[in-house]
Amino acid sequence: MGISERREREKEEMKELILKTANRLFAENGFEKVSMRNIADEIEYSPTTIYLYFKDKNELFYALHLEGFRMLAEEFRPLLDVSDPMERMYQMGLRYIRFAFENPDYYRLMFLVKDPLCTSETDDIWEAGHNAHAFLEKVVLDCQAQGYLEGVTMRSAALMIWSFVHGLVSLQICDRMKLYQEVDREQYITDAFEAFQLMIRNYKSVEK
Amino acid sequence: MGISERREREKEEMKELILKTANRLFAENGFEKVSMRNIADEIEYSPTTIYLYFKDKNELFYALHLEGFRMLAEEFRPLLDVSDPMERMYQMGLRYIRFAFENPDYYRLMFLVKDPLCTSETDDIWEAGHNAHAFLEKVVLDCQAQGYLEGVTMRSAALMIWSFVHGLVSLQICDRMKLYQEVDREQYITDAFEAFQLMIRNYKSVEK
DNA sequence: TGTTTTGCTTAACACCGTTAAGTATGTTTG
DNA sequence: CAAACATACTTAACGGTGTTAAGCAAAACA
Numbered sequence: 001m002g003i004s005e006r007r008e009r010e011k012e013e014m015k016e017l018i019l020k021t022a023n024r025l026f027a028e029n030g031f032e033k034v035s036m037r038n039i040a041d042e043i044e045y046s047p048t049t050i051y052l053y054f055k056d057k058n059e060l061f062y063a064l065h066l067e068g069f070r071m072l073a074e075e076f077r078p079l080l081d082v083s084d085p086m087e088r089m090y091q092m093g094l095r096y097i098r099f100a101f102e103n104p105d106y107y108r109l110m111f112l113v114k115d116p117l118c119t120s121e122t123d124d125i126w127e128a129g130h131n132a133h134a135f136l137e138k139v140v141l142d143c144q145a146q147g148y149l150e151g152v153t154m155r156s157a158a159l160m161i162w163s164f165v166h167g168l169v170s171l172q173i174c175d176r177m178k179l180y181q182e183v184d185r186e187q188y189i190t191d192a193f194e195a196f197q198l199m200i201r202n203y204k205s206v207e208k
Numbered sequence: 209m210g211i212s213e214r215r216e217r218e219k220e221e222m223k224e225l226i227l228k229t230a231n232r233l234f235a236e237n238g239f240e241k242v243s244m245r246n247i248a249d250e251i252e253y254s255p256t257t258i259y260l261y262f263k264d265k266n267e268l269f270y271a272l273h274l275e276g277f278r279m280l281a282e283e284f285r286p287l288l289d290v291s292d293p294m295e296r297m298y299q300m301g302l303r304y305i306r307f308a309f310e311n312p313d314y315y316r317l318m319f320l321v322k323d324p325l326c327t328s329e330t331d332d333i334w335e336a337g338h339n340a341h342a343f344l345e346k347v348v349l350d351c352q353a354q355g356y357l358e359g360v361t362m363r364s365a366a367l368m369i370w371s372f373v374h375g376l377v378s379l380q381i382c383d384r385m386k387l388y389q390e391v392d393r394e395q396y397i398t399d400a401f402e403a404f405q406l407m408i409r410n411y412k413s414v415e416k
Numbered sequence: 417t418g419t420t421t422t423g424c425t426t427a428a429c430a431c432c433g434t435t436a437a438g439t440a441t442g443t444t445t446g
Numbered sequence: 447c448a449a450a451c452a453t454a455c456t457t458a459a460c461g462g463t464g465t466t467a468a469g470c471a472a473a474a475c476a
Contacts, residue, residue, distance in 0.1 A: 007453085014454095036433060046456050048434080057433065112320060112382055126386050133387050152406065155388070156399040159379075160372070160407075163400060167375025168367075174320055178334050179341050180363070191364040192371060198360065199368075203407045211474070215422085222423095244464065254425050256465080265464065 015053045017043055019063055026064055030105050034064075061109065068106035069128035075099045076135055085142035090197055092139060093165050097193065100169035107173060111166060136162060148200065164196055223261045225251055227271055234272055238313050242272075269317065276314035277336035283307045284343055293350035298405055300347060301373050305401065308377035315381060319374060344370060356408065372404055 021042045025033050036057060040047040054060045075095045082088040100107040110129075140157045143149050149157045168189060171177050180188045229250045234242050244265060248255040262268045283303045290296040308315040318337075348365045351357050357365045376397060379385050388396045 035431085037431085048457090049455060051434075052454070108322075111384055112378070114316075114382055129384075130387060152403040153399065155396060156403040159376070159388075159396055159400040160403050163375035163379060164368070164372040164404075165375070166379060167371035167373070170320070170378055171367075171371060171374060174322055176319055176337075179338060180367075188363060188367055191361065192367040195360040195364040195368045196372075199407050199411045203411050243462085245462085256426085257424060259465075260423070 011053070018050055018053055018060070022060055023064060023067055026105060026109075027103075031108065034061075064106075065109050066128055068103070068110045069132065071103065071106065072096075072099050072110075072132055076132065079135070079139075085139060085146055086148060086201065089139045089143060089161070089200075092136070093161075093193060093197070096165050097169055097189070100173060104173045107169065112170060112174070133158070133162070143200075148203075150204065161200075165193075168192060219261070226258055226261055226268070230268055231272060231275055234313060234317075235311075239316065242269075272314075273317050274336055276311070276318045277340065279311065279314065280304075280307050280318075280340055284340065287343070287347075293347060293354055294356060294409065297347045297351060297369070297408075300344070301369075301401060301405070304373050305377055305397070308381060312381045315377065320378060320382070341366070341370070351408075356411075358412065369408075373401075376400060 018039060022034055022039050025038060025042065036050055037047045040050060050060070054063075075098070076092065079088055079092055079095070082091055136158050137154060140149060140154050140161070144154065144157070152160075172185070172189060177185050177188070226247060230242055230247050233246060233250065244258055245255045248258060258268070262271075283306070284300065287296055287300055287303070290299055344366050345362060348357060348362050348369070352362065352365070360368075380393070380397060385393050385396070
C-alpha cells in the first residue's frame with residue numbers, strides 16, 4: 001500500500017517546486033515578477049495547476065514570508081555568541097539593517113506589505129516573527145539587568161527599539177531619504193543608528 | 209482673444225475634477241478603489257480621457273500624495289504656538305501619529321508605497337516633504353540650544369526621531385503588531401512613544 | 417465655407433488573479 | 447479483464463487592471 005504514500009510525496013515535491021520557483025523569481029527579479037502565470041511559465045505547467053497546491057496567491061506569499069523569517073533567524077544566529085548585552089543589541093541592530101538592505105524585497109514582504117498576512121488566519125502566522133521578537137525581548141531584559149533602559153517596561157523598550165530600526169530601514173527601502181544627499185545617505189543611516197545607541201547607553205532613569 | 213484662455217481654464221477645471229474625484233474615492237474607499245476606470249466612471253468620462261490630463265497613474269498618485277502633505281502641514285500648524293522646544297517636539301510626535309492613524313491610506317501613499325514617487329522626476333518631488341522635515345530640523349535645533357540631544361548632529365537626531373515615529377506608526381498601519389494583545393496595542397504604542405521621549409529628555413552627552 | 421485643431425470615445429493589447437468545465441491518465445473494484 | 451471511479455492537469459473564460467492607437471464629431475481658425 002505504498003501508493004498513497006508515493007502520491008503524498010509527489011504532492012509535497014510539487015509544492016516544493018512551486019515554492020522554490022516562486023522564491024527564485026522573487027529573489028532574482030523582485031516583487032512584481034512573481035505572478036501566478038509567471039511561476040506557471042517557469043515550471044512549465046498551466047497557471048491553474050498552482051491552485052491545486054495553494055489556495056490562492058496570498059497563501060503562496062505567506063510561504064515566501066516564512067522563508068524571509070528563516071533567513072533573518074540565520075542572520076541573528078551568531079548573536080548567541082555575544083555575551084555582553086549592549087554589544088549584542090548593537091550587533092543585532094547592525095544585522096537587522098544588513099538583512100533589510102541585502103533583501104529589500106523580502107523585507108517589504110515581511111514588514112511593509114499589507115495584503116498577504118492579515119487575510120490569512122491570525123493565529124499561527126506570527127510564530128516566525130515571534131522568534132525574532134523573543135530574541136529582542138531577551139536582549140532588552142539582559143540590558144536592563146545591567147542597569148540600562150531603567151524606568152521603562154521591557155515591552156515598551158523592545159517596541160521602541162524595533163520601531164526605530166524598522167523605521168530607519170523602511171525610509172531607505174521605500175526611497176524616502178531623498179531629502180539627504182545621495183552620497184551621504186548611508187552615512188546618515190549609520191549616524192542615526194549610532195546616535196540611538198548612544199542615547200540608550202547614556203540614558204539613566206531619573207533619580208527618585 | 210479670450211478663447212485660448214477659456215480653453216486653458218477649462219483644462220485646469222477638468223484636471224481639478226479628476227483630482228478631486230480621485231481624492232474622494234481614495235479617502236472614502238481606500239487605496240484599491242482608485243483605478244483609472246473607476247475614476248472615469250465617477251466623472252462619467254471614458255477612462256482614456258484621464259490620460260489627456262495626466263501622463264499615467266503615477267502622476268495622478270503623485271498629486272494625491274501632495275494633498276497628503278498639505279493635510280500633514282495643517283496638522284502641524286498649531287505647533288507654531290508651542291514655544292518650549294521639548295514640548296513642541298512632543299506635540300509634533302503626537303500629531304504625526306494621529307495624522308497617520310486617521311489617514312492610514314494617505315500615510316501609506318506618502319511614506320510606504322514604493323511606486324509613485326521614485327518613477328517621477330526626483331528634483332521637485334520632495335518639496336512638500338521638505339517643509340515637514342524643516343519643521344523637525346527646527347525643533348531639533350531649538351532643543352539642542354537648550355542642552356538636549358548634545359553630542360549628535362542635528363541631521364542625525366532628526367533622522368533618528370523621524371525613523372522612530374515612522375517605524376512605530378508603520379508597524380501599526382501595516383498590521384505588524386499582532387504580537388501584542390489586541391486590547392493593549394494602543395497602550396503599547398503610547399508607552400513606546402513615552403519611553404522614547406523620556407530617553408531624549410534624560411539623555412546627557414558623555415562628559416569629556 | 418473649407419481646413420485644421422481639439423476633446424473625447426471605441427476598440428484593442430497585454431497583463432493580472434481566479435473559477436468552471438473538460439480530458440486524459442492511473443487506481444480500484446466487480 | 448473490464449467497468450467505475452479518482453486524480454492530475456488543461457483549456458477557456460470571467461472580470462479586472464493600466465495603457466495605446468485609431469477614429470470621430472464639434473469647435474476654432476483661415
